[in-house]
Amino acid sequence: xxxxxxxxxxxxxxxxxxxxxxxxxxxxxxxxxxxxxxxxxxxxxxxxxxxxxxxxxxxxxxxxxxxxxxxxxxxxxxxxxxxxxxxxxxxxxxxxxxxxxxxxxxxxxxxxxxxxxxxxxxxxxxxxxxxxxxxxxxxxxxxxxxxxxxxxxxxxxxxxxxxxxxxxxxxxxxxxxxxxxxxxxxxxxxxxxxxxxxxxxxxxxxxxxxxxxxxxxxxxxxxxxxxxxxxxxxxxxxxxxxxxxxxxxxxxxxxxxxxxxxxxxxxxxxxxxxxxxxxxxxxxxxxxxxxxxxxxxxxxxxxxxxxxxxxxxxxxxxxxxxxxxxxxxxxxxxxxxxxxxxxxxxxxxxxxxxxxxxxxxxxxxxxxxxxxxxxxxxxxxxxxxxxxxxxxxxxxxxxxxxxxxxxxxxxxxxxxxxxxxxxxxxxxxxxxxxxxxxxxxxxxxxxxxxxxxxxxxxxxxxxxxxxxxxxxxxxxxxxxxxxxxxxxxxxxxxxxxxxxxxxxxxxxxxxxxxxxxxxxxxxxxxxxxxxxxxxxxxxxxxxxxxxxxxxxxxxxxxxxxxxxxxxxxxxxxxxxxxxxxxxxxxxxxxxxxxxxxxxxxxxxxxxxxxxxxxxxxxxxxxxxxxxxxxxxxxxxxx
Amino acid sequence: xxxxxxxxxxxxxxxxxxxxxxxxxxxxxxxxxxxxxxxxxxxxxxxxxxxxxxxxxxxxxxxxxxxxxxxxxxxxxxxxxxxxxxxxxxxxxxxxxxxxxxxxxxxxxxxxxxxxxx
Numbered sequence: 001x002x003x004x005x006x007x008x009x010x011x012x013x014x015x016x017x018x019x020x021x022x023x024x025x026x027x028x029x030x031x032x033x034x035x036x037x038x039x040x041x042x043x044x045x046x047x048x049x050x051x052x053x054x055x056x057x058x059x060x061x062x063x064x065x066x067x068x069x070x071x072x073x074x075x076x077x078x079x080x081x082x083x084x085x086x087x088x089x090x091x092x093x094x095x096x097x098x099x100x101x102x103x104x105x106x107x108x109x110x111x112x113x114x115x116x117x118x119x120x121x122x123x124x125x126x127x128x129x130x131x132x133x134x135x136x137x138x139x140x141x142x143x144x145x146x147x148x149x150x151x152x153x154x155x156x157x158x159x160x161x162x163x164x165x166x167x168x169x170x171x172x173x174x175x176x177x178x179x180x181x182x183x184x185x186x187x188x189x190x191x192x193x194x195x196x197x198x199x200x201x202x203x204x205x206x207x208x209x210x211x212x213x214x215x216x217x218x219x220x221x222x223x224x225x226x227x228x229x230x231x232x233x234x235x236x237x238x239x240x241x242x243x244x245x246x247x248x249x250x251x252x253x254x255x256x257x258x259x260x261x262x263x264x265x266x267x268x269x270x271x272x273x274x275x276x277x278x279x280x281x282x283x284x285x286x287x288x289x290x291x292x293x294x295x296x297x298x299x300x301x302x303x304x305x306x307x308x309x310x311x312x313x314x315x316x317x318x319x320x321x322x323x324x325x326x327x328x329x330x331x332x333x334x335x336x337x338x339x340x341x342x343x344x345x346x347x348x349x350x351x352x353x354x355x356x357x358x359x360x361x362x363x364x365x366x367x368x369x370x371x372x373x374x375x376x377x378x379x380x381x382x383x384x385x386x387x388x389x390x391x392x393x394x395x396x397x398x399x400x401x402x403x404x405x406x407x408x409x410x411x412x413x414x415x416x417x418x419x420x421x422x423x424x425x426x427x428x429x430x431x432x433x434x435x436x437x438x439x440x441x442x443x444x445x446x447x448x449x450x451x452x453x454x455x456x457x458x459x460x461x462x463x464x465x466x467x468x469x470x471x472x473x474x475x476x477x478x479x480x481x482x483x484x485x486x487x488x489x490x491x492x493x494x495x496x497x498x499x500x501x502x503x504x505x506x507x508x509x510x511x512x513x514x515x516x517x518x519x520x521x522x523x524x525x526x527x528x529x530x531x532x533x534x535x536x537x538x539x540x541x542x543x544x545x546x547x548x549x550x551x552x553x554x555x556x557x558x559x560x561x562x563x564x565x566x567x568x569x570x571x572x573x574x575x576x577x578x579x580x581x582x583x584x585x586x587x588x589x590x591x592x593x594x595x596x597x598x599x600x601x602x603x604x605x606x607x608x609x610x611x612x613x614x615x616x617x618x619x620x621x622x623x624x625x626x627x628x629x630x631x632x633x634x635x636x637x638x
Numbered sequence: 639x640x641x642x643x644x645x646x647x648x649x650x651x652x653x654x655x656x657x658x659x660x661x662x663x664x665x666x667x668x669x670x671x672x673x674x675x676x677x678x679x680x681x682x683x684x685x686x687x688x689x690x691x692x693x694x695x696x697x698x699x700x701x702x703x704x705x706x707x708x709x710x711x712x713x714x715x716x717x718x719x720x721x722x723x724x725x726x727x728x729x730x731x732x733x734x735x736x737x738x739x740x741x742x743x744x745x746x747x748x749x750x751x752x753x754x755x756x
C-alpha cells in the first residue's frame with residue numbers, strides 16, 4: 001500500500017514536472033510587446049518596489065553580431081525585445097540570426113543563420129527588432145508545430161522549428177518566404193522585414209520598412225496576412241488609395257501592431273506617405289496614412305480608422321503599436337486604445353468603434369509661407385484634449401542660455417532664423433528652415449505605452465528634441481548636400497522638386513540649444529487622463545561625460561511594468577537600465593549595460609523565478625555606441 | 639648671502655602621483671567594458687590631463703625660480719580642478735579623490751617656506 005502510494009506520488013510528480021518547469025502561463029512574454037495588447041505588463045510579483053534594489057545580473061550573453069560602422073559593415077542597430085516561449089528565450093540579431101537560449105542560464109540551445117546579405121539596402125544601419133513565435137493550437141506532434149520567424153532587410157521571412165532551429169520545409173519555399181514577390185509598384189528597394197511579424201491565431205501579419213525620405217515614388221504600404229504554417233497569402237490590405245499608389249508610396253507599417261483577439265481586430269499604426277517632407281504629389285485624401293486603422297483579423301477589411309495627421313509632411317509616422325486597455329472613466333468601463341505619437345500626443349479612443357474617449361478636437365494649424373510649390377496644407381489637425389500633450393508645442397522652446405553662451409550666440413541666431421508658429425509649422429525653403437518641435441525622432445518612439453491594469457496607470461517615455469527642416473529646390477540641394485545620417489542630415493526625395501535637410505538644433509560643441517530636460521518618464525492615471533507624475537529619465541552623455549540626471553536623456557525604446565509596482569526601462573543615452581517605482585516615479589535601481597538598451601525589457605518567470613531581460617544594442621539616433629548584450633537580472637537566491 | 643629656494647620634493651611628487659592615479663583610472667575606464675565611458679573621448683582627455691599633471695608635478699619638484707613655481711602652481715591647480723570635474727562627469731569619482739592628493743601637494747609646496755642657505 002505504501003509502495004502504491006509512493007508510486008502514485010511519483011507518477012503525479014512526473015506528470016507535474018513539465019508544469020513545474022514551464023513558464024507561468026499567466027505571465028506571457030511571447031511577443032515583441034509582451035502581449036498582443038501591447039501593455040508590456042507582467043502580473044509577476046516576486047520583484048517589487050521594496051526589493052528591486054537587490055536585483056543582480058544572473059547572466060548575460062553576447063551574440064557577437066555587432067558592427068560599429070567603421071569597417072566593411074554598416075553599424076548595427078539592435079532593438080530586439082526577447083521572446084520567451086517554449087521554455088526558451090529567442091532573440092533575433094542584426095546579422096539576421098536566431099539564437100535560442102536557456103531562460104535561466106543563458107546557455108545556447110541552438111542558432112540559425114539566414115545567411116542574409118549584411119548591407120544597408122534600405123536603412124543606414126543593419127537593424128533588427130527580434131523574432132516572432134507561433135504555436136499551433138492543434139499541435140499534431142510534427143516538426144514546426146512551434147515555429148520561430150525572423151525577417152531580413154532583403155525582404156525574406158525565415159521559419160524554423162522552435163525546438164531544433166531547423167527550417168520549416170512546409171513554410172513557403174523550404175522555410176523561406178520571399179515577401180518581395182509582392183513588391184510590384186515602385187519597387188525601388190526591398191520590403192525590409194526588420195520588425196517581426198505580429199502573430200494572431202494562425203496568421204502572421206507583416207508590415208515592412210523602407211526609406212521614405214529617399215524617393216518621391218516608393219512601394220505603397222501593403223500589409224500582408226499569411227498562413228503561419230504554410231506562408232500562403234491570406235489577405236492583403238492597402239493603406240493608400242489606388243490613385244496614389246504609383247505616384248506616392250509607403251504609408252507602411254514598420255513597427256509592431258496590437259490585436260484584440262476577442263473582438264477579432266488587429267490595429268495597424270500606419271506611417272506617413274512618401275516623400276516625408278513634401279506632399280505636392282499626394283494632395284488628394286489618403287485617410288489611412290498616419291493613422292491607427294483597425295482591421296478584421298480574418299478578412300483584412302477596415303472596421304474603423306482614425307487619422308492622426310492629415311496630409312503628413314513632418315514624418316510623424318504612427319510609430320508604435322497602440323496599447324489596448326480597459327479603463328474606467330466616470331464609473332464606466334471602456335475598451336480603450338491609446339495611440340502614442342512622435343508629436344508627444346496620446347490619442348485615446350474606444351477600440352471597438354474608434355470613437356473618442358476624451359474629445360479629440362480639429363484645430364486650425366499654420367499654413368505655408370508660399371515658398372513651397374505644389375503643396376496643399378491641411379487646414380486643421382486633430383489635437384487630444386486629454387491626456388494633455390506630453391510636450392508644450394504652443395511656443396518655440398526656450399533657448400538654453402549656457403549652450404547659447406558657449407556657442408557665442410549661435411543658438412539665438414538659429415532660433416531667430418527658424419520659422420515656428422506652433423505645432424504643425426510646415427517645412428519651408430526660407431532661412432534655416434522650419435523648427436520641428438516635436439521632431440520626427442522626438443516625442444514617443446516605438447516603445448509605446450505600458451499599462452498596469454489594476455491601478456490603471458499608463459507609463460510612457462518621451463523625448464524633448466528640437467530639429468529643423470529645410471527644403472531645397474533641386475539646384476540648391478545638389479550644392480548643399482553633404483551627406484546624411486540616421487534621422488538627420490540630407491535626403492534627396494528624388495523625383496520631387498525638393499531635397500531636404502533635417503538637423504538637431506545644437507551649438508558647435510554638440511550642446512542642445514534648448515533647455516533640459518531632454519527626456520522624461522510620465523505616468524498617467526487613466527481614470528482621468530491626468531498626469532500622476534513625470535520625472536527626467538536617464539542621463540544624457542557627450543564624449544563620455546554624463547550630464548546631470550535632472551536633465552534627463554532622449555530615449556529610444558520603452559518601458560515595461562509589473563504587478564509588483566515596478567517600471568523597467570533602458571532606452572537612455574547613458575546605457576543604463578533602470579527600475580522606477582510605479583507609484584512615485586522614484587528611481588529604485590540601475591545597472592550599466594554595454595550600449596543603450598533601445599528595446600523594451602522582457603519580464604518572465606521560469607522555474608519559479610522572476611527575471612528581467614534587457615537587450616543592449618544601441619541606436620545611432622542616440623549615440624554611436626553599439627552592443628550585442630543580453631543582460632538578465634533576478635533577485636538573489638536565498 | 640643669497641637665497642636658494644627650497645626644493646620641496648613632497649608637493650610636486652604628490653601632484654605627479656595624483657596625475658598617475660587619474661591616468662590609470664581613466665585608462666581602465668576607457669578600456670574596460672561596462673564602465674559607461676569605455677571607448678569615449680572623455681577618459682582620453684583625463685589620461686592626457688593626468689600625463690600633464692605628472693609632468694607638472696615633476697617640474698614643480700625641480701623648479702628653482704619663484705616665478706616658475708608660482709606659474710606651475712596656478713597651472714596645476716587649474717588642471718586639478720578640471721580633472722576633478724571631468725572625473726565626476728565620467729562617474730569615476732576616484733579620479734576626483736585623486737585630485738585631492740594633488741591639491742594637498744600644491745598646498746604643501748606653498749606653505750613650506752623656502753630655506754635660507756649659504
